[in-house]
Amino acid sequence: MSRTIPRTALLAALSLVTAAGATATVFGTSAGAATAGCKVEYQITNQWNNGFGANVIVTNTGDPVASWNVEWSYANGQQVTQGWNAAITQSGAAVSAKSLSYNGSLATGGSTSFGFNGSHDGTNAVPATFKLNGVTCNGATDPTTPPTTPPTTPPTTPPPTGGRADNPYAGAKVYVNPEWSAKAAAEPGGTRVSNQPTGVWLDRTAAIAGVNGGMGLRAHLDAALAQKGSGELVVQLVIYNLPGRDCSALASNGELGPTDIDKYKTQYIDPIAAILADPKYAGLRIVNTVELDSLPNLVTNVSGRPTATPNCDVMKANGNYVKGVGYALNKLGSIANVYNYLDAGHHGWLGWDDNFGASAEILKQAATAEGSTVANVQGFIVNTANFSALKEDHFSIDDSVGGTSVRQSKWVDWNRYTDELSYAQAMRTKLASLGFDSHIGMLIDTSRNGWGGAARPTAAGPLTTVDTYVNGGRYDRRIHLGNWCNQAGAGLGERPQAAPAAGIDAYVWMKPPGESDGASKEIPNNEGKGFDRMCDPTYTGNVRNGNSMSGALPNSPLAGQWFSAQFQELMKNAYPAL
Known part of the structure; x- marks a missing residue:
């Protein structure tokens, strides 16, 4: 806990805080309006040469507002160069950050956040005062050090021939998406958890340039360079x-129709590859998780299987899943600092004997299509965007x-498997036996x-029957x-x-916690996303x-949109607990 100290002591303390962890929290109420007030937390999240990244968390301690404007002045010539989640302008030393259409409303006690990159000339002190809608935030608390950018990693594994590291995560920090981080921090x-690294989803062509501002x-790659510093x-x-x-x-349907393979290649993969190949980003380790879910459908959901769907028969017949994945792997794999990880489902989908080997075979087929090779x-x-327990300990x-x-x-x-760790290790062995490199991770x-909270079992179930034994001891509490959609009772799992x-190679948060899996009712949209009753x-x-009942949370928005109720549930049920 912080204790209140005089401003002179605060500024003196700030001068001793390292730039990568500098934080100041400023409270205030205006002298003329007892019901107006604010708290602003200004965090210098990273610093390199003459640049820095910052995150600002704004809490309204006064009456509700429909829009906000946070103002401050720099004393050392700092300049804002790029921002997000606010309209940031600067005139001389004075900076103004105004709310956008989607984040202006702040109830009493409500918070929001925004971030930016900036430049400095060697001195980068935290601003002395802030204003929210003209109200000076004029008190202070001790500076605190925010969590370091995770994850903590073992020493770097020497790269094999070809220049790529055997495990790209070893010895490296992982990019914290500032847009997700701001939503989480609010x-x-x-x-x-707001500075945990999460995946950046390019789930439609427009996402390459940025959607809705x-x-x-x-x-994202520029922001990653800013976070990188001198390490990996x-x-x-x-x-x-x-x-x-x-x-x-x-x-999770998408924007492209079943026959749009040429659009996929020329309007989606080619532009991504062109950006990733820019020499400016050669110092980043870029991990691509390639095309989730679709390929195993060609095994499990086609004619002859009880879960067959006509759409999957179409995609198996036209070959465009295999062609698309092969093209993406070939195009992206030619870039020296890119690491491709192909989706291999999860144990609750592919763990059965008649799914496991056949799915591995279809992954091999796609990896060697369109000029690609297993290299x-x-x-x-x-387990991407899924809920399967990492390790079931009680059976x-x-x-x-x-x-x-x-x-x-x-x-x-x-x-054949009870959890994701045993499935992942077995699938790795199977894929290596089919010709993939034995060093694949x-x-x-x-x-x-995570499946934590009060419902997490601490021992095996009763030995009355095999069902009481398994159901009483399993961590995974799904019905x-x-x-698979927005599951009630789920929790954050192991940290990256x-x-x-x-x-x-790593535990990752590829699915950003708090982003919906799908809408609980039909919502018209221009993203190609349909209404799946499994989200109802x-x-x-x-x-x-x-x-069985779907087990989905109510009132969920479209896939990918922020779902506050889900985020709160995930934090409440986290294991390890927060």
């Missing part, structure tokens, strides 16, 4: 725009109760698989393993970290989830 309690790909830094991108994308889940794949990612696939195998329980249902998305287990909490299910 949530009550969100600053506990948001940051485009170049802006990983930028995580999600390449996600295949023709006829995700043929079995309407909520363009540095690894695979599992194993080899257990039995009264002579009945755990595999025969309703929850496991003859699956796996990523596991742990952004929403059914096939439920490099090399956490054998064969695993009243839905009683289908063959894919054993005709």
